Amino acid sequence: MSGVESAHPVLRLQNITKRFGSVTANEAVTFDLAKGEVIALLGENGAGKTTLMNILFGQYTADEGTVTVFGNLLPPGNPRAALDAGVGMVHQHFTLAENLTVWENIVLGAQPLHAPRLRAGAAKAKIRALSEEFQLKVDPDAKIGALTVGERQRVEILKALYRDARILILDEPTAVLTPQETDALFATLRTAIDLGLSIVFISHKLHEVMAISNRVLVLRHGKLVAERATLDTDRAELSALMVGAETSAPDLAPATPGAALLTLCDLSTPSIGTAPGLRHANLALRAGQITGLAGVSGNGQAALSDLISGLVTPQSGQFEIAGNTVTTWSPRNAIGQGIARIPEDRHKTGTIADFDLTENTILETYATQFSKRGWMNWRKAKAHAESLIETYDVRCSGPDARIRLLSGGNMQKLILGRVLENAPRIILANQPVRGLDIGAVNYVHGRLAAARDAGAAVLLISEDLDEIMRLSDVIHVISDGRLSPEFVRGTMQPEQLGVWMAGDGFEGHDHAA
Amino acid sequence: MRLEPIANPSLARRLTLPALAIVATILIASLLAMIAGGNPMAVLGQILIGAFGSKFALLETLNRATPLIFTGLAIAVAFRAKLWNIGAEAQLYAGAVVVAVLGTGALQLPAPALLTIMALAAMMAGAFLLLVPALLKTRLGVDEVVTTLLFNFIFLLFVSYLLEGPLKDPMGMGWPKSARLIPEARLPRIVDGLRLHWGFAIALIAAIIVWVVDAKTTLGFEMRAVGQNAEAARFAGIPVTKVILKTALLSGGLAALAGFSEVAGLKGSLTLDLSPGFGYTGIVVAMLALLHPLGVVVAALFVAAIFVGADSMSRAIGVPSYLADIMLATALLCMVLAILLTKFRVRRD
Incomplete structure (x- = not known):
């Protein structure tokens, strides 16, 4: 198919077809992964990437087709087979036990549980050696619950390496990372390649695919529609292949901001479980303007969203709607105040x-x-x-x-x-396009833009920086419950926002505010 | 083998499977009857005759169904809102106690007024009894399954105390029972000379009212929303706590009407054996009815028929009437399985 030769592929998927009722999730998908190669599996949500990986890992049985690892045919429908054959998967949603330590999580399932005792010393030594080798800095004795998201991901990767995985599959690994953590992850992956591992990198973020892969496979509606050597392609071509047409970002006319319809002044809210509450936040949502809230998930977005939705009342600070201080606050009050609320989890x-x-x-x-x-x-x-x-x-x-x-x-x-x-006067859109196909994404964005032009104050919360930068007239970054100052559209580069997302912009600002 | 959810089960599937559950129940019961030494056809036939075969049998079945309709409705209302009321037995006795207090001469009023007051007071007592666990649930997060279940034992012991003490009938030859109700406090028979009292009619009316509330009122909408997805309901501005408390009042009140109807309609006095577990059987009734208010009436009739019919069958053939309990348990299990299979398809791979 392509120019990249794969005489002895480490992984071969051949003619994989999977149907769910009348829906075809994968249709005749065939590809090879060579030793030391990084393949990017690119596709929109619902394109069939996850189904394909679930077949590889025996969660689903394919209707047709075979999976071959290091020349051996994998028995279908056996989740252990792929693991034993040397394929390791890092899931998008981590599968770690929070109350156990790093090393316990790593050996869990790798050592027989009915053994009289776990061999901690040897396990820890192996983990230390691996984390040294692959630049995955993490303390084997730390409790998972105390780790950051980036550290947990490292544990997941170590877990795969500990079981001597020679093929790593990473499902949307950067979705939860800051740009800086992403760079660190990529460094680890390059090390792994140098040591002879092979990688399948699942993503829909084009710049990452361009940065890390040798070869890009594009899935659309379950079918492999294109295969490109990364050097021979560019982002524009890939995005066109992914959606089947050139993406058209909504043409946003310059905003004509009006009065502040919702303001927070030095406002704090209680924390929600492990996620922080707002900490002394200042925010003004103006009429006729889209305010974007960027940030890594779990940094206080839920607190802000719950506050505006009426689910949470402020702990301290000033909360005003259209110039009036809010005293009684509930979802019904919020609706009564003309706040349209699009929740994060529509299900x-x-x-x-x-x-x-x-x-x-x-x-x-x-x-x-x-x-x-x-x-x-x-x-x-x-x-x-x-x-x-x-x-x-x-x-x-x-x-x-x-x-x-x-x-x-x-x-x-x-x-x-x-x-x-x-x-509505005020619109809260929390992750409004997560999991939607491109048509629906453009529709939702178009509606939000139209509402803005009609004079509504829109707050767009998203973990997708591209979405924030494309749609927002002004941007705030949230990190550990703190809100950055307002940045006007076009004045900030993603990397600069990334500094704030990592929590590094706030020093010196806290006192100024 | 694993279960695969069915997105949109067809009407045929939703009707056939419960019907098959009943068929399975009958087959299993036949098997047990054979093991007990009876001819299955004769046993089942005798159960049918015992339940419906004569005017007397039919009225007996309707009488037996009456408290089950009330407790079944109480459970259905609560379960639909995901309020797990296991305490209908205690709420039933709360209603019965109120009747025994007010109806034995303490209040001298014309029958319609006295009966109305007794019914309302009984409902308030039952509602209060469930309000306490509901408040504990909404305020402190205390599991209502535990509190309502344990309340049953506490309340039954309390009734026992009342019947040995303050409410004890001075003319009762030492038996732990209350004094007899005055004539004005008795629910009259629907037709003179036939042993069927107005409690049955009230139960039917209650079922229709609950159905109307469920389908046509904002309260019904709120109760269903809270039961299906409390998080979404809260987000949409539905006052979840208030709805749970209202549900508790309605459920407790309905269960208490069972006690009211049994004492005022059937027994005429309060004894400790007033209910052979109507509060618990109400759970079976509600589940068999798939929590639908009108289905409760059908399910209550089915359950009552099995009990009444099995008693009569036992006298005629000699197969133990415990068969009724087994049939009921089997029916419930088959129905639960049928519900599962309505929503999921079994896949082998």
């Missing part, structure tokens, strides 16, 4: 899975608009749902369909319709 928070579309569209307004003296007006509710389905182009079988049957994009369109229909 758990945004919708009720077994409710139909009608019921889901009126969740926030049933008491004020669709009932009288306690009696529901279902006819009106259904008519409303039908009009939303029409206006927001929600693809579904009708208002009586249960919302769990909708795709993520259509679910999000319905939520957009639910909250935008009431002409």
Whole structure:
């Protein structure tokens, strides 16, 4: 297929096909991985990357096709087979036990549990040697719970190496990292290559794919649509291949910011579990402007989102909406104040899975608009749902369909319709396009931009820096509950924002604020 | 082997599987009847005759179904909102105690007024009994399964104390029972001469009211939303805590009506054996009904028929009436399995 020869591939996937009912998740996917090579598996969410890896790891059985590792055929449907054959996987969501130490997590499953005792000394020595060799700095005796996200990822990689993995598969490894941590990860990966390992790098971030891979495979709708040597391609071509068309960022006219509709002044909130609360945050959301909030996940985004949603009340500091100090605060107050809230998790928070579309569209307004003296007006509710389905182009079988049957994009369109229909003054969009396909992404962004132009104050929270930089008129960075000062669109490079995301910009600023 | 979720189970699947559950129950019961030395057809036939075969049998079944409709509704309402009320037994007795206090001469009023007051007071007592665990749950996060379950034992001992002490019938020859209700405090029979009291009609009305509340009112909408996904409900501005407390009041009140109806309609006085576990059987009824208020009526009739029919079968054929308990347990397990198989498909790989 390509110019890269692979006479003795370490990993060969041949003609893999997997169907779920009428949906084809993978169709006749074939590729080889050579020794010392980095393949980037590029594709949008839902392109079939994860399914493919689950087949490799025996979680799913392919309908057709075979997997060969170091020349040996893997038995299908056996999760241990790939591990034993020397393939290690670093999942996007870590699989670590928080109350155990680093070395315990690493040997867990690698040593028989019924042995009289775990051989700690030898294990720790091996871990130290590996972390030295691969520049994966981590203390074997530290508890996982005390580690940062970047450190936990190192533990995951060590776990694979400890089991003598010769092939590493990394699923969206940079999604949770700061730019600096990403650089460190890449250094580790280059070391691994020099030591003869091979890597499959799953991502949808083009600049990382360009930086680390030798070869790029593009998956679209389950099919391998293109294969390029990284040197022969560029980001523009790859993004076009990935989505099947040139991406068109929304053409944003310059904003005409108005009055501040929501302001936080020296405001703090309680922490949520291990995630920090806001710490002395200052923020002003202005009418007719999109404010972007960049940051690595788990740095206080949830606290800010919960505050504006009405789920959390401030611990200290000033909270004003349209110039009035907020005294009583609840989700219902927030809705009453004209705040449209697009929650981070549309399945758990945004919708009720077994409710139909009608019921889901009126969740926030049933008491004020669709009932009288306690009696529901279902006819009106259904008519409303039908009009939303029409206006927001929600693809579904009708208002009586249960919302769990909708795709993520259509679910999000319905939520957009639910909250935008009431002409909100303030819009909170928390990760509004996570997991959506490119069509839905452009739709959601277009709607947010239109709302901005109509005079709404929009807060866009996202972990995707590209999204933030493309859409925001002003940007704040959040790190460990602290908000950076406001940066105007176009004045900051990603690397500069990365410094703030890592928490390094705040020194000296805390006192100034 | 593993379970694969079915995104949208067809109507046929949702109807066939519960029906198959009943068929499976009957087959298993037949097997057990054979082991006990009876002819399965005769045993099942005798159960049917015993439950429906005569006017007397039919009315007996309806009478037996009455408290089960109330407790089944109480459980269904609570479970739909994911409030795990295992304490319907205690709430039933709370209602019964109120009737025994008010109906034995303490209040002298015309029958309609006295009955209304007794019913309302009974509901308040039952509601209060469930309000306490509900508050503990919403305020402190105390598991209501534990509190409501243990309340049953505490309350039954309390009733025992009342019947040995303050409520003891002075004319009762030393038996632990309350005085008899005055005539105005008795629920009349629906038709003169037939042993079926108004409690059954009230139970049917209650089922319809619960159904209407569920489908047509904001409270019903809120209760379903909180039960299905409390996090989304809270986010959407539904007052989750308030809804749980309202659900508790409704559920406790419905369970108490079972006690009201048994004392005022059937027994005429309060004894410790007033309920042979109607509060617990209500859980089975509610589950068999898939928590649907009108389904509760059907399920209660089914359960009552098995109990009444098995008693009669036991007298006629000699197979122990414990068969009824086994049938009930089997029916519940088969139904739970049927519900599972409605939502999931078994895949072998």
